[in-house]
Amino acid sequence: TRTTRPQRLLKAVQDRAIRGNPKSVISVIDHYCRNQEWAMNVGDEKGFILDSVVSELNPQTVLELGTYCGYSAVRIGRLLHSGARLLTLEFNPDYAAVAREVISWAGLENTVQLVEGASGDWIPRLREHFGIHTFDFIFLDHWKEGYLADIKLLEECRLLRKGTVLLADNVVCPGAPDYLEYVRKSPLYDSRYFKSHLEYTKAEDGLEKSVYLG
Ligand SMILES: CNc1ncnc2c1ncn2[C@@H]1O[C@H](/C=C/CNC(=O)c2cc(-c3ccc(F)cc3)cc(O)c2O)[C@@H](O)[C@H]1O
Ligand SMILES: [Mg+2]
Numbered sequence: 001t002r003t004t005r006p007q008r009l010l011k012a013v014q015d016r017a018i019r020g021n022p023k024s025v026i027s028v029i030d031h032y033c034r035n036q037e038w039a040m041n042v043g044d045e046k047g048f049i050l051d052s053v054v055s056e057l058n059p060q061t062v063l064e065l066g067t068y069c070g071y072s073a074v075r076i077g078r079l080l081h082s083g084a085r086l087l088t089l090e091f092n093p094d095y096a097a098v099a100r101e102v103i104s105w106a107g108l109e110n111t112v113q114l115v116e117g118a119s120g121d122w123i124p125r126l127r128e129h130f131g132i133h134t135f136d137f138i139f140l141d142h143w144k145e146g147y148l149a150d151i152k153l154l155e156e157c158r159l160l161r162k163g164t165v166l167l168a169d170n171v172v173c174p175g176a177p178d179y180l181e182y183v184r185k186s187p188l189y190d191s192r193y194f195k196s197h198l199e200y201t202k203a204e205d206g207l208e209k210s211v212y213l214g
Pocket of ligand 1: 069
């Protein structure tokens with residue numbers, strides 16, 4: 001049977017990237033997706049904005065919603081300092097299997113922990129299961145219609161603290177209108193839009209950065 005797109009992306013990583021070198025894993029995926037087969041990674045242009053937000057914040061505890069092939073988990077994980085941890089949630093077992101391989105090829109298996117399952121099921125259990133108190137940084141890149149429910153769930157579970165930064169991908173394309181309206185109107189957040197482009201294309205897209213005011 002035919003391979004899947006994530007499996008072909010993984011093969012490109014294994015064939016072309018240097019083991020243990022996150023930078024080469026990122027550039028191989030970007031080159032592959034720009035020149036051979038598009039895939040819904042945050043990509044290099046929005047990835048540069050993601051890098052600057054993470055570097056400025058220097059977070060110790062990070063949550064990612066929607067691992068897919070692990071591109072942004074590697075992007076974020078490579079910037080974390082020793083002792084810092086990224087938990088990334090992915091409910092598709094095939095994507096999770098590919099992402100584990102990509103994260104391991106980048107040598108980030110001790111920094112990035114992939115948890116298989118749905119965000120709605122796992123968010124209420126993160127404290128008791130992983131001893132997490134609050135998150136410093138959260139990257140939302142899963143189903144766009146799930147963003148709003150999950151930010152509300154994170155509030156309810158008291159996993160945000162004064163200054164927690166949430167960064168949401170695709171707030172223009174495909175779009176997350178209900179999420180945008182919520183974070184921009186709510187007095188709980190200070191929100192701003194970083195205009196960019198949809199990965200590997202000229203279409204507009206962007207990231208919304210929202211700081212929880214607590
Ligand atoms: C809802 N709870 C959930 N819990 C755990 N994992 C979840 C999840 N929802 C989805 N997932 C996983 O996240 C990933 C989903 C990502 C959805 N992303 C998009 O739809 C997306 C789509 C585009 C896109 C843009 C333009 C276009 F023409 C076609 C596609 C671009 C992007 O950057 C995107 O992120 C998958 O790996 C899925 O299995
Ligand atoms: Mg995305």
